[in-house]
Amino acid sequence: MHNLTSLLTGFWSFICGLWVTLVNTVRPPVTFQYPEKYYVPLEGFRGYPALVVDPETGETKCNGCQACARACPLGVIHIETAQREDKKRYPVEWRLEFGRCMVCNLCVEACPFGALTMSPEYEFAEYRPEDLVYTLGNLKLPPEGFEVRRLDGSTVRTGLAGGGRG
């Protein structure tokens, strides 16, 4: 008798399991066909630290104060500055060894002038390791910014001058 009940309850547990599988078969898939479709990241996504560009002058807002370089735990930011005629300093070289960067956001928070932000780009593959050292040229964000999603379904643009969520 005990064997029979055990057999029946065991059999019933399989039926329950199969029912769950059946229910899930008809649910819509949640997978995303990534390389075919571009995944639009959410606002605030941390891709890599990048420099915000002032749309009027086309220059970065950075004045080379080195606060970000000091805040970086790994020391992967290297900045060299020069002085303009109006005594303001500007970076002549802004180098990020992105291959070693851990995208921790500490440099962005450290910048007192809002010159740094996180770019929401995420496709970094390169053929040579040297190409993962980003310089001033490829660290400047495009002035039109990037389109990102929000959780409530709307889309906004980030990476614009004045933006940059600490």
Add this chain to the structure above:
Amino acid sequence: MTITPEFRPAPGDLEEHEFLVNMGPQHPSTHGVLRVILRVDGERLVDAIPDIGFLHRCFEKVAEGWTYQQVVPLTDRLDYVSAMTNELAYVMAVEKLAGIEVPERAQWLRVLVAELQRIASHLVWFGTFALDLGATTPFLYAIREREHILDLFEALCGARLTYSYMRIGGVRGDLPPGFVGKTREFLKLMPSRLREYENLFMKNRIFENRTKGIGRVTAEEAVAYGASGPTLRGSGVDWDLRRDEPYAAYDRFEFGVPVGQSGDVYDRAVCRFKEMYESLKIIEQVLDGLPEGDVRAKVPRVLKPPAGDVYTRVESPRGEVGVYLVSDGGPKPYRVKWRAPSFAHLRLLPVMAKGHMVADIVAIIGSIDIILGEVDR
């Protein structure tokens, strides 16, 4: 551990019964890089000796060279499945050392993310545990549900695994628009999905037969070996730091603590599984009563806590994460000692495994939910 020649059968000696089997370091069910040396007598385990250290990254030494703020992202890399609770343990230690008051809203947000993290971590455990026992489907379902939480975290702090969200004196940022709504959707969806998992796996006869009575640990043994979390509660010890030694804002919430009885694989699994329901309850209460205010206290950029030492502990999904922090008054910690729950649980492995079949070791390792990043640090 050295393998002494006495375990090796002598040439031509067919009477030798015990022999050694290496499980890992590359093995799908060791959850990372772990080698377990199994001494077997036929199909029976005589002993199971964990051999660790393959993922050692010198966390404690590296932390001594970095400032207090810079260590926060480093703690993400220890228990990478549950990064939020690691950060919480560390920032709490620094705050205690420096005497920093954390705003109320930040405390609530910490509870919110810690509980979301607990569910995410338990979902990974559930999926991989089922995978270890030969059921592929639950893994796919669990990862699908975890994606909801990862999306929330991505919007909250910009990353999906190494969050770097806690800051000394609070959290990095407030909730993004749409966060509360999405979390409520998740809260509505999740209980029905958990019941599906129960029907699919936790009540399945094959699962019960493979886990009941396997890897038994008595309450005394569990306490003696320093077990904590679901591994301890599965043995019938009713102890949860969130309730018994509340930190952050946990004393404001009502929740139950599932406790097992027999301390076998089944009880540990059920304890862990039921914890997800309790976490959902906590998240709901947080969303209902979230106070307004600042999320980050003013903390000097160069933080120099007074000389001294503190020990803080939090209940991570795996058990008690403890941080022992010594300061010499400078901007960098003098010593950081990390107490990882998985490390203590791995010491229980020989106790649990003795006398069982070789196939059961997979179920036992799965039930203690080790993360090798945390064991080796």
